[in-house]
Amino acid sequence: MSELRDRIKEIIDTEPVVLFMKGTPEFIACGNSARALEALRGVGAPITAVDILPDPEIRERLSEISGWPTIPQVFIGGELLGGADITVELYERGELPAKLFEHLGHGWQAPGSERVIELAGEDAGPFRIVG
Amino acid sequence: MAVDRLEILLRSAFPDAVEAVALDRTGTNDHFQVVVTSPRFNGLTLVDQHRLVYEALAAPLADGTIHELRIRTRGTQ
Numbered sequence: 001m002s003e004l005r006d007r008i009k010e011i012i013d014t015e016p017v018v019l020f021m022k023g024t025p026e027f028i029a030c031g032n033s034a035r036a037l038e039a040l041r042g043v044g045a046p047i048t049a050v051d052i053l054p055d056p057e058i059r060e061r062l063s064e065i066s067g068w069p070t071i072p073q074v075f076i077g078g079e080l081l082g083g084a085d086i087t088v089e090l091y092e093r094g095e096l097p098a099k100l101f102e103h104l105g106h107g108w109q110a111p112g113s114e115r116v117i118e119l120a121g122e123d124a125g126p127f128r129i130v131g
Numbered sequence: 132m133a134v135d136r137l138e139i140l141l142r143s144a145f146p147d148a149v150e151a152v153a154l155d156r157t158g159t160n161d162h163f164q165v166v167v168t169s170p171r172f173n174g175l176t177l178v179d180q181h182r183l184v185y186e187a188l189a190a191p192l193a194d195g196t197i198h199e200l201r202i203r204t205r206g207t208q
Binding site for chain 1: 177178181182185189192199200201202203
C-alpha cells in the first residue's frame with residue numbers, strides 16, 4: 001500500500017466533494033474537467049479540487065481505488081459519483097442537489113467554496129493545502 | 132476506422148442493445164462519444180452503467196485508441 005494511495009483515499013473520505021481533474025479550477029487543462037467543474041459550481045457545491053497532472057502516479061493510484069479509468073472523477077461523501085458525463089447528466093436532470101443532500105445532509109450548499117489540495121509525488125512529503 | 136471497432140466491441144458486450152453507436156466527436160479519430168441503450172442497464176446506477184461500457188472498451192482505452200470518451204447510457208424501461 002503506497003503512501004500516495006493512502007493520501008488520496010484520505011482526501012476522498014474526508015472532503016465533502018472532491019474533483020480529481022486535469023489542472024486546477026483556475027487553470028483547467030481539460031474540457032471534461034471543465035464540464036464537471038461547471039456542473040458542481042452550478043449547484044453551489046463545495047469543491048475540493050485535486051490536480052492529477054503533477055505526477056502520473058496520482059492518476060494510477062486514484063484509478064486503483066475507484067476502478068474508474070478516466071479523468072475527471074467526482075466523489076461525494078466518499079463515494080464515486082462518476083466522471084464528467086454523469087456529473088453533467090445529473091446536473092441537467094436536476095438530480096445533482098439530491099445526490100449532494102443524500103450524502104452530505106442539510107447545509108451541503110456552499111457556493112464559491114473552492115479549494116485545491118496539491119498532491120505531489122512520493123518524494124515530496126505530505127500534501128499541503130494551497131487554496 | 133476506430134468507430135467501427137468501438138461499435139463492434141459495444142455490440143458484442145451488449146448483444147441486446149437497442150442502440151450502440153460510436154461517433155468521432157472531433158474528426159480526429161481519437162475523441163469519441165458512445166451511446167448505448169440496452170436492457171442490461173435497467174436498474175443499474177449510472178456509475179455501474181458506465182463501468183460496463185468502460186469494460187467493453189477496455190482494449191481501445193488501454194492502447195491509446197481512445198484519447199477522450201464521452202458516454203451516454205440508457206436502459207430500456
